[in-house]
Every structure is written in structure tokens, then in C-alpha cells.
Amino acid sequence: MSQAPGASDVDAIWREKQKAKKDKRRRRKVEKEKLLINSLMDAFTIILCFLMKSFGSDPVQIRQSDELMLPRTSEEQKGLEDAIVIAISKKAIMVQDNKVADLRDGAVDESLKRDGMDGLLINPLLDALKERVQHLKMLAARTSRPFEGMALVVADSKTSYRLITEVLYTAGQAEFEKFKFVAAEGANYNIN
């Protein structure tokens, strides 16, 4: 059987048209993917900006953990201020994130206190705070900002009152005069 003249040309044209359609579909597909990446990038950029803002807005960075779970407060107005941070976790006392004394059963070992078990002054804490005070006073002398002697106390909710007073007493001996207790917002009680 012989083919009609021009039939192969028609086939070729039809194949070309099919190929063109296929290419067009493929191009369309590629364009669609590009659009997906762009919107994803937009979303990521917004998330990134939000996270970077929340990361750098507080003057002091406090991170809660199992060892340092802050109590809740009904206070809603006074936020964090830039000051020396004395943290009391379940296991240690820290000054500006540097561990200065270990805690055993929520108490400082008597060997670390000036007057033994009944003493209030914690020697390594006093040394660390004095060093900080010296540094802050040096900064105050170079700038117009005076030394305020303010400390933020960031303590675990189960910290004993005894340890709190020991820390405050020691800080007082290192020339700290103003104290602020840090607590997480959102107490489950309403005070009218």
C-alpha cells in the first residue's frame, strides 16, 4: 500500500504541534515551581524578621529550662531592664551566665560561706559580683552613665527563701542596692 502524498508532512506538523504543546506545558510547570519558591521565600523572610526582632528586643536574655523554671506573676507593667543578672537554678548560682557556686539540695555548701552553715555571705558569689562592680564602675567613669548598683534576680520557683536572702545579702555586700525579681508573665490568679 502506498501512502498518499503529503501524509508524512501532516504527521510531521502534527508531531511538531504536540511537541510544542508539551514544551509549553513543561514551561508552565517550571514557572509554577518558581512561583512556589518565591512565596516560600516571602514567608521565610517574614518569619526571619519576626524571630530576629524577638531575639534582640530584650536587654537581657533569659531562657527557662527544667532547672530554671521561673514563677508566674500578675505584674504586667515592668519589663526587663539592663542590669547584672544573678540566676539561681536548681543546681547552681550564676552571674551573667557564668557559674559561681554549685548547689546541693537547693543550698550552698557551708565551705563556700564566710561564716559556715549559718552564714549568709557566699564567698565565690561575692568575688564574682565585686569583679562585675569594678568593671561597671570603670565603665561609669568613662561614660556619663552612673553606676546604679542594680541586679536582676532570676530564680527557680522552688528556690528556698533562705537562699534568696543569702544571695541578696551577698549582693548587698558587693554594693548592689536595687534588686528586681524576675518572673514570667501570666499568673493564674486575678487580683482586684
Place this chain on the structure above:
Amino acid sequence: MGKPRREEEGYEGDPLIPILNLVCMLIPLLLYGAVFVRFMTLDVNAPKIAQGQPQQQQDENKALNLTVMITDQGFHFKVNPIHRLPWMSQATDTASAGPDIPKKDDDWDFEEFNRKLKELKDLHREEVNIILGAEDDIPYEVLIKAMDYSRGGSEPESQLFPVVTLTRGVV
């Protein structure tokens, strides 16, 4: 003709990939470091190490001298004797006296504590000071709660005793 165009299309998308990688790395990193809880501060004056004021000095002074001790039994109130209310213990030392507000259901009765503070505030409108003390093993969260209730509401007219001074141990 088709091949170079595909290459061109691929080339357009490529510069986004390193940025996307960077963003994908930064987001978990920032999420890990991000703090979603707001932290608040409560002003406190340094502890008074001298335990209590001499009785004579208290009597001469007309100030309220409100002191609240938190013990394992409840709340103990101490004021200048000339301002003492009938529900307050007459005993001079906390150890021998029972609590003025005993614990309720094995927990400190903060509602009653708040009512008593309001009663005192109504009698002494201009007074803003309170001295808080506690037994050695009282947890910090109880102290913070007591400070919250001592401060009262956030509105100026609903404030009770916002100036808190800590005292060492139980007077």
C-alpha cells in the same frame, strides 16, 4: 533552540537556593533561641538583717510598720501595737503565736490574705510599705505570689502596699 532556553530557566532559579538554605538554617536557630514568654520584674528592697525593730521604737513611731511573715502554717501579721486589729495575734514572737491566716486545704490562703490587706489599706490609705519575711524553706514562688497580692491591682486606686522590703527569716 529548546535546550538553551531550559538552561536559561534553570539559571534564573539558582541564586535563590543558597539564600533559601541560609534561611532554612537560620529559622530553627532563631526558634531555639527565641523567647515567647514575657518576663516581668518586681521591685524589692534589700533584706533587713536586723530581726525586727525594738518594741519601744515601734511604739513611739506612729507608722503602721506592717510586717507579714510566711510560715509553713500560714500568714502572721505584725503591726505597730497602736494599730493592732482584733484578729491579729497578741503574741510578740511568731514562733509562739498561731498564724493570723492559717493554711487552707494545705495551701496558703491568699484570698483571705488579700482581704486582710485591703482592710488594713482602708484604715491607712497613705501607707505603701510592707515588710515580708518567710521561713527558710518557703519557696520563692510563694514569696512572689505574696508580693503580687501585697501590691494589689494594677490600677492606682486598687494598689495596696507596693513597696516591698524583705526581712531575714521569721521575726
